[in-house]
Amino acid sequence: MGLVSTPAVVLSTLRYSETSKIVRLATREHGVQSVIAKGALRPRSRFGASLQLLSEGQAHFVLKENRELHLLTSFDVRRLHAGLAADLERYAVACALAEVMLRFAPPDPHPESFDLLRQALEELELASVALVEALGYRLLWRMVSVLGFEPSLDGCVIDGTPLPEAGPLPFSTREGGALCPACASQHGATQLPEQARADLVALMDSSAELPTFDEKHGAAHRRLLGRYVRYHLGEGAELPALEFWSQRPWMAA
Template identity: 40%
Template structure:
């Protein structure tokens, strides 16, 4: 059994007993790990209540390969990101980012994944207002998807390979991995040129200054893709909360209302039906 010390992000935290917690950590040097923080729930705990989701610190734990649960020995706080808990949109978005990493991370170190999550959380935490927080959450989620090798094709038809024109409506085929021209996919919900251009910016990690033009459309696209490509037949628990928060965000500058009848749930269902 070795004593490991590494930078770590708290992805999830839940009680294990009356006095202890179990944490899901994503660490810089040891990948995704589960640790038990004994005594963390005691009033005078040495952890001081810092072991909450989105916290970043230096974790020390007893690492025994082959075990699923390790024992936390210490945690030195670097950044708490407590502000994320004061915004429904920010909290929901940061939770979804954490769940994507929990779903896809392994025990092998992946420094780029660690740093991408750190940057995404920081941008969401610094966002002023729900529109900006939503845009930052969407850009962060797509940045993780791209880094993991699941980038959807948004510039050319996934069926025939033809580059689609900037002003050309398309379909979004989540299972095939991107957009399809209307000749190859004659049926299905149309993805308008504005939303496709916006998706391409989000895939590059760009956060629109005034928010996304059609929040519910972008939420639907992300949901459809995550469920088709990364869900592994297990729904993302944080996705519903995220989509509920999308319903509270007005269209960004230059945008218009999403499609008629699209509420947070209806827009998400429509997104799943884009394929």
């Protein structure tokens, strides 16, 4: 295809040699791509400090068909998202989102996930401290959904049986959502208490007010979300950023 120019977000970087690094980019027009930034580690590199994790800008690279690594010629940084790096919880959520995008977004155009990632980074940077935890849950569920694994909550994911609007909810990570009592008895399910169900429904609705979580219920929700991501997207892969966010070690500091 030759030289392309596309909006991009830096998902990861890896030292390749004394002077160069490999960069994984989420791009709007070309999906997730690997590029090599030659000379990026030199003191007077033309890339400067632009290729930092979560940097957002316009990437220019030579895209060659049937190649896994492309040549990055320049990266015009638009936003460094410095506000994320200044707060560990915001940064942990952002890194978990980037990891999910890196591991599971396709190497083909997928503007929905790219646009969500950009919006998520901005929302995380601007959110008040009190909202960051719940916002992180919502953004991760939205990314999972955009990538094609949205959990079913309105009806039984197996047979479509309508479910009561209130009360506890049988939920199966393996099946991908809520189950009716009959299917729950056959396939097994986690019983979400009524409040946990209401919280999950609110998190899945971007127009709804964010719920609040105490330590116990927040930990339970992180376990649920972590299991769901690992089962449907993980395929046995290690997800260190998601694990770090789940454990929230900064709370014990």
